[in-house]
Amino acid sequence: MLELETISHWFESSGATEPGQRVLNNISLTLHQGESLALMGNSGSGKSTLLQIAAGLERPQMGQVKLTGELLYQLADKRLSALRREKIGFVFQQFNLLPGLTVVDNILFQSRLSKRAVDQQWLNHLMAELSIEELKHRLPEQLSGGQQQRVAIARAIAHKPCIVFADEPTGNLNDSLSHSVMALLIHLVQEANSSLLMVTHSAAMADYADSVLKLQQSQLIAAATA
Numbered sequence: 001m002l003e004l005e006t007i008s009h010w011f012e013s014s015g016a017t018e019p020g021q022r023v024l025n026n027i028s029l030t031l032h033q034g035e036s037l038a039l040m041g042n043s044g045s046g047k048s049t050l051l052q053i054a055a056g057l058e059r060p061q062m063g064q065v066k067l068t069g070e071l072l073y074q075l076a077d078k079r080l081s082a083l084r085r086e087k088i089g090f091v092f093q094q095f096n097l098l099p100g101l102t103v104v105d106n107i108l109f110q111s112r113l114s115k116r117a118v119d120q121q122w123l124n125h126l127m128a129e130l131s132i133e134e135l136k137h138r139l140p141e142q143l144s145g146g147q148q149q150r151v152a153i154a155r156a157i158a159h160k161p162c163i164v165f166a167d168e169p170t171g172n173l174n175d176s177l178s179h180s181v182m183a184l185l186i187h188l189v190q191e192a193n194s195s196l197l198m199v200t201h202s203a204a205m206a207d208y209a210d211s212v213l214k215l216q217q218s219q220l221i222a223a224a225t226a
């Protein structure tokens with residue numbers, strides 16, 4: 001479903017033009033439909049870079065990314081944007097809700113952009129599971145952090161994407177909220193039969209995933225917490 005093939009990456013903007021200064025070195029990874037994977041590693045080890053590359057947001061210097069059989073970086077920009085809207089959901093640490101849109105309009109934003117019909121039953125189910133029905137006409141600024149992240153999860157899953165990419169999804173939440181939000185994310189990703197690739201610093205959060213890998217010295221290794 002998601003295949004990373006021999007990905008190497010370095011940032012020329014940081015002056016790193018030599019292979020020896022690679023952030024990512026020859027990384028391969030396969031994630032099947034319905035699987036969840038947590039990516040751990042020290043600060044600066046390249047986790048977010050790998051997530052961005054896997055999500056079609058940052059072209060790797062070397063290697064290929066294949067999502068449902070399509071080579072992302074061989075697609076024209078327009079097709080790549082359409083594929084991201086249709087097949088991918090994103091959850092970020094900073095929630096990234098659109099401030100001028102209500103909760104329900106935030107959730108439906110991606111489906112409307114790709115002109116896809118909304119599955120009203122699924123939407124109602126998501127809002128009920130995430131306990132955000134009562135909040136649906138509010139603006140993001142009228143929500144707590146935990147509520148905003150629950151809305152962001154609904155937005156990421158509303159169109160039943162093939163895969164959800166989550167970058168530190170509980171990074172701005174306290175411990176107990178982190179557990180409840182992570183449990184909901186995992187549960188709803190499973191219900192949607194989506195895959196999940198998640199970056200986290202927290203071993204406790206990583207434990208929710210089917211498997212855990214660690215980025216170390218530009219390579220992926222099995223994580224001790226797995």
Ligand SMILES: Nc1ncnc2c1ncn2[C@@H]1O[C@H](COP(=O)(O)OP(=O)(O)OP(=O)(O)O)[C@@H](O)[C@H]1O
Pocket residue numbers: 011013014023041042043044045046047048049050
């Ligand atoms: N646009 C960029 N230009 C130059 N260097 C970059 C750029 N983005 C990231 N880097 C560098 O690449 C390395 C990996 O960054 P990345 O954000 O992927 O790490 P991370 O593991 O996600 O870190 P953290 O856990 O602190 O978020 C870091 O050394 C960072 O400074």
